[in-house]
Amino acid sequence: MLNNKVSKAVRLAIAFGATSTAAFSASSFAAEEGAEKVERIEVTGSRIKRTDMETASPVQVTTAEEIAVAGFTRVEDMMNSLPQLEASNTAFQSNGATGTATLDLRGMGAQRTLVLVNGRRMQAGGIYTQSADINQIPAALIKRVDVMTGGGSSTYGADAVAGVVNFVMNDQFEGFEVDIGTTAYQHDNDNKYMQGLMDEKGFEYESGNTGFDGASFDFAATLGGSFDGGKGHAAGYFTYNKQNELRQGARDYSSCALSAAGTACGGSGTADNPNFYISAPNASGVVDFDDYEYWSLGQDSSFVSGDGNLYNYAPINHFMRPDERHTLGMFANYEINDHFRPFMETMFMRDRTTAQIAESGTFFNDNYLIDFDSPLLNDTQRQQLADRFGLGSGDQFATYIGKRNIEGGPRADSLEHNSFRLVLGSKGEVNDLWSYEAFAQYGSTSSSSAYENDFFGPRIATALSANGEDCSATDGCIPYDVFQFEGVTPESAGALTGTAILNGVTEQFIVNAFVTGEFEFSLPSSDYPIAAVFGAEYREETFSRTADEVYAQGLLLGQGGTTKSLNGEYDVTEFFGELSLPILEDKPGFESLLVELGYRWSDYSTSGSEPTYKAAVNWDVNSDWKIRSSYNRAVRAANNGELFAQQSTGLWAGSDPCATATPSLSAAECANTGVTAGQYGNITKSPADQYNGFFGGNPDLTPEIADTITLGVVANPFEDFNFSIDYWDIELEDAIDNIDPEIIVEQCGKTGDAVFCDNIQRTPGSGSLWIGSGQVIATDTNLGNIHYEGIDVSANYSVDIAGGTLKTSLIGTYMLSKEFDNIPGVSEVYDCVDTLDNGCFPQPEWRHVLTANYDTGSWWRATAKWRFFSGVNDYTGNDTLVKDNGIGSQSYLDLKGSFTLNDYTSLLIGVNNVLDREPPLVGGTLSTNANAVAGYYDTLGRYFHASVSFKF
Secondary structure: OHHHHHHHHHHHHHHHOOOOOOOOOOOOOOEEOOOOEEOOEOOOOOOOOEOOOOOOOOEEEEEHHHHHHHOOOOHHHHHHOOOOEEEOOOOOOOOOOOOOOOEEEOOOOHHHEEEEEOOEEOOEEEOOEEEEOHHHOOHHHEEEEEEEEOOOHHHHOOOOOOEEEEEEEOOOOOEEEEEEEEEEEEOEEOOHHHHHHHHHHOOOOOOEEOOOEEEEEEEEEEEEEEEOOOOEEEEEEEEEEEEOOEEHHHOHHHOOOEOOOOOOEOOEOOEOOOEEEEEOEOOOOOEOOOOOEEEEEOOOOOEEEOOOOOEOOOOOOEEEOOEEEEEEEEEEEEOOEOOEEEEEEEEEEEEEEEEEEEEOEOOOOOEEEEEOOOOOOOHHHHHHHHHHHOOOOOOEEEEEEEEEOOOOOEEEEEEEEEEEEEEEEEEEEOOOOEEEEEEEEEEEEEEEEEEEEEEEHHHHHHHOOOOOHHHHOOOOOOOOOOOOOOOOOHHHHHOOEEEEEEEEEEEEEEEEEEEEEEOOOOOOOOOOOOEEEEEEEEEEEEEEEEEOHHHHOOOEHHHOOOOOOEEEEEEEEEEEEEEEEEEEEEEOOEEEEEEEEEEEEEEEOOOEEEEEEEEEEEEEOOOOEEEEEEEEEEEEOOOHHHHHOOOEEEEEEOOOOOOOOOOOOOHHHHHHOOOOOOOOOOOOOOOOOEEEEEEOOOOOOOOEEEEEEEEEEEEEEEOOEEEEEEEEEEEEEOOEEOOOHHHHHHHHHHHOOHHHHOOEEOOOOOOOOOOOOOEEEOOOEEOOEEEEEEEEEEEEEEEEEOOEEEEEEEEEEEEEEEEEEOOOOOOOOEEOEOEOOOOOOOEOOEEEEEEEEEEOOOOEEEEEEEEEEOOEOEOOOOOOOOOOOOEOOEEEEEEEEEEEOOOOEEEEEEEEOOOOOOOOOOOOOOOOEOOEOEOOEOOOOEEEEEEEEEEO
């Protein structure tokens, strides 16, 4: 019977193993001494180690070879190219950058994607995110990456709502290898549409061939081998990566910021030549928006109309941040005997990056009272104030000022992350049927943010003091000569800036132990034994973030609000188990039928106990066809940021539907949002599409509950061809998030419901949501329901051609629905598949990667890859989105050549996006950076890469 089991296991492994990206591990079943002993393996999705069956959960496998040939020096870029993932935090972000790289499976949010290394979770990434930072992972030592859809909470605990991404490291690496590589971008700036828009505004831009830019250098050294007669093994690595910056001005399509509709170049009213809202003070001592002027400065320093005086802030912003990263680590194990095999994993990373954005400014942030007799004014201006508002000597006027600090240079956020991860444990045999694993794990990330060269609010007020006396009495103060045309000097601008410092440490401590094996009995209908795993885990998550007073009080005007300190911690005690129940085998239509069950009980210190569980069926119809299905109950408790973040002001990107002379909402609907009859049609929109919000955590959050169903078929219908098709459905209740402020305003207008309308506070007089005190309250809460469903497709085919082998593979995802019901019974349900409305991420219905690899069997190999995104065309806005009324389908062609120069040296050369396709352009409310969905679609044009490997 044992030989039959091994034979069947080997047959399954051959049929669906190394070439399949569907259900089965690439590991084969190794037989020893005439098949008397077979290797027990663990596959992502289950901790049960078996010799004869695999997990029923669908798993997409990306091999080390596929990662290498992709040519990416950042792991995030490789992962975001997979159809199952959306771009989250990436290197292509500047304003609001976290400095980390996170993964977002299915677009459900990085906080709902559990990231593992060798089946063990990673710690939070830093001061701005509670999700894992995959910058820590060395690409050179990755053996494979498993992406499992369908929840994994019963196996791995919280956060596995959308699924699991498991980085399996090559901890058995042998030899010494050095990899040296370089990359660069190149693009032909010939976007006539964007160039035409910039010509209309008189903006400058680059044209023609850019040459090579945005270059990077990559170095990796890996060393591994056995010791003490093969009892022990160790593998160590060191990597270094340096990425040069690329600014938005390097591409014509990002050299101005598009309007929300994408039909014009926008800009900021906080301009190099300042703009002013000016009036006589109202009863509250602020600008009277019932009787005011919007003025700028003429070259003679007189007040003139400020209409059209906008600053093009885009070119100086980073399109891709500069970055310098070091990683090092080691994986080691030693066999003392069959029962005690200690192991160790250690990983360290240091990463530094700088996010540069346009110069700071006054941003119409504060209301200033200026003396009519102030020495900052000239006689012409005083006469204009007298003629327009009847002011005279001894009076004051009120003003909001929009002055860009071009004299002082851009703002920069210097971000640093230092992460450390240590695992100490042991595994071994309990007896012939059972084995154990126990480990303690500690992970910590210390990170910092130094925000430099931003305007320091109190100094502005002093430098604009009503009669100049406050400035003259303050050391280092230089009057802010903002009322004189080009009157501000670099020295006076420099005296007005400040720096804010934020430091934080996140810590994770885990103790985990489990036993896994097979019982000596089976079900009456089966010859296979029942297998199981039983275990317990204790996990503690601590987060501490300390903001200096500048951050905490929001004293830098370019921050859009305050950034508070954050301190929080929670712990969870868990008990878990799994059963693998062979039902029957070797029957007509049932080569094997297996049921998998899992249960985990979790007790959180913050929200109490919650169970998670799973049930799965694995039905091998015959040796060539498999049907699988699973149900998972997943739970995600709120993290430290969601629970304990202090509530504070900030900015949100979008539009106010009650702004402009032609609001998209009616007068009655805008009245629901707090707009008076006199304000309707007279509210100024934000030129930068940024509005004030009030955000923060909520200690009363309850856990999210998700139910996931998968149903699929895996087949090997004929030789050299296999495929899998899996349907998946995820329904999430009590989703933890904040309602998009733009949706709050829209839903308030349409429904008048207090649930929305009570969260809108418009500035008295102006009705604005971006000037003065206006804001939308959008703190974290347990929202309504989220429903995602789709179909994953994977296929592999190989054929011998012209003395070589052509291997082709396809992975694709078809999205059926992506529905949001923020407040059931109150809000409208909306679907984000193939739509750009409601603040949706541009989710295409279909996305695939088709790869063809030709191996000559000699010294060279060629690879071609086609990456495809279907169009996203459902857009019902009042204006056309860019020039195509939506996002058209996108195709990218990648070509690679691999060359074995000798026994020790190999070379890889490739070009991604050979045809130099630009990213689809989107308006200001949809762009994540530079008029693009940056890091999702190809962002910077052609991508050249070359690397050489030395193996000894």
